[in-house]
Amino acid sequence: MTTPLKSFIEVAPNSDFPIQNLPYGVFSETPEGQRRVGVAIGEWVLDLAAIEAAGLLQLSGGRTYFNQSTLNDFIASGRENWTALRTQLQQLLAADTATLRDNAELREKAFFKQAAVTLHLPVQIPGYTDFYSSKEHATNVGCMFRDPKNALLPNWSELPVGYNGRASSVVVSGTNVVRPSGQIKLPTEDRPIFSPCRKLDFELETGFIVGKPNQLGQPISIENAWDHIFGMVLFNDWSARDIQQWEYVPLGPFNSKTFASSISPWIVTLDALEPFRTRCPEQEPRPLHYLREENVDNSFDINLSVEVKPENQTQADVICKTNFKYMYWSMAQQLTHHTIAGCNVQVGDLMGSGTISGPTPDSYGSLLELTWNATKPLQLSNGEQRSFLQDGDTLIMRGYCEKDGLRIGFGEVSGKVLPAVQFNFDQN
Known part of the structure; x- marks a missing residue:
């Protein structure tokens, strides 16, 4: 039996950062x-x-x-x-x-x-893309806003759906997030109003950092995609649900996503995550040939959780526990599809997984799902309720892998919600 590698630096048994990690x-x-x-x-x-x-x-x-x-x-x-x-x-x-x-x-x-x-921020991020690769999350959103019998659009099971986001507003853990303002369409009004976001949400995600570029016009093959990934971070893609609902048709999210996206400060390498490889869920229908990963462990068993801590409270409540292994599309499939038309990715590019939701209500990766769009508010330990995030709330995400006495963790990504900027439209 091989003796586990040990460091002369004392590391607590529950630490995210043993010598086997080194993020x-x-x-x-x-x-x-x-x-x-x-x-x-x-x-x-x-x-x-x-x-x-x-x-x-x-x-x-x-x-x-x-x-x-x-x-x-x-x-x-x-x-x-x-x-x-x-x-x-x-x-x-x-x-x-x-x-x-x-x-x-x-x-x-x-x-x-x-x-x-x-x-x-550990890398200079030239570009940022966000995917939509959790079948449970996509199904929940489809049930809420479309036909529950046809929750997934026809393309969802054929390709990793994504959109190009805003790299300039990616911030490191601990950065405060100002509540965004924008156009909101109330169901009782004919025209939109301008208002601070009333449905501020988190999205529990991970992200991967591109480590090897490709040439414009030269796609990355599925066989080589893993060689282009340096490592992973925790990722909170803050979301203004009410602004998004009004603006996203027909071209997708814009101001509802551009105000902030938070990443953890430590990049965990794929080498450190290697012992925790597992398989993505079965993909049906079988993907087109360029997206097929044959007989490989193409995902990771990463435990993820979300906590919310109200202003002036010392205790944070865990409101979600889920796992990265539920993701339908793998990181290699996301990267391959991203470049299949010839897009050139660059070193430091950030690719968000999309909201990670599991199969049970306590494993949903957003307040939109956890409260079913405010129809089932969460009860916090201090007696307060939450449908969406309030000013002063601090949101904390954590992630780690654990097996056979080895724990590899990501630390945390956190951010506190600050009040919206006040606008005076009477002044020129």
């Missing part, structure tokens, strides 16, 4: 301080710029990668370096390796408590 992020010692790349290990951040400067990392390309404000250059350097760095870091952090363990001066420079640093 990548960007941090600074102060909010406005110099940013550089680090990895999470237990409660600590290991400063890769510091150990790179000490000559402890050997990567191809003959250059430095980590004294930078984003991960893009390192990701673009290729899978050979992704694998090499992971191996070297696990060796340096291993309990029986003295190089870093016994160098007190370097440890002082290289390790920082996560709670004492500022975490930033």
Whole structure:
């Protein structure tokens, strides 16, 4: 039996960040301080710029990668370096390796408590696309707003439905979210009104980061798609349901989605997630040939949860528990379909999974579903009810994999809802 890899850094048994994980992020010692790349290990951040400067990392390309404000250059350097760095870091952090363990001066420079640093957006995101790949979520929405007997549109089971979103408003966990305003069509009125959003919602998602680009006009094949994915993040694609309901026909979401999308600060690599591979649900009808993944574990067993914490409350209530494995379309299928017409993706591009809902009412990944469009409000532990998010609410998403004593986690993505901007239309 192989002895599990252990680090000289003490890691709690319930930590998301054991030596088998080592997710990548960007941090600074102060909010406005110099940013550089680090990895999470237990409660600590290991400063890769510091150990790179000490000559402890050997990567191809003959250059430095980590004294930078984003991960893009390192990701673009290729899978050979992704694998090499992971191996070297696990060796340096291993309990029986003295190089870093016994160098007190370097440890002082290289390790920082996560709670004492500022975490930033880990990548510069050239483009962002959001998919709609949970069959349960799509069915629930179709039942609410269309015919329950024909909840799914004919194309849904044939291709990964998606839309191109707004990369500039992707923010890192901890960033406050201002309630959006826009046009809302009330059922009792002939024309829309301008109003702050009255149905502000979350969408429980994950996202993957593109690690390898393709040329314009040259699609990524399903056989090669996994090689183009660097890692995954937690993702809250905030949604203004009432603005969306009025604006989305015929071209889809616009202002209802552009105001904010939040990601977790740590990118968990596919290598770390490898022990937790599983199969997507059976796809019927069988996809067209370019989308077929034959005999592969093309999904991951990732436990996901959502908590809401009202203003001035210390306790957060868990309102949803679900799992990534329920997703109908895989990340490889999403990426392949995204490029099949010739679209060129770039390093750092973010691809959202779409809302992740499970088969039971407590596993629905949005308030729209959990409260069935406000007809079944949630009861919180402080006595309050929620149909949609209120000003002052903090929304927290968490995710982790666990099997055979190994836990690989994502940390969290959180955001607090601030009141809408006040407009005075009497002034020119």
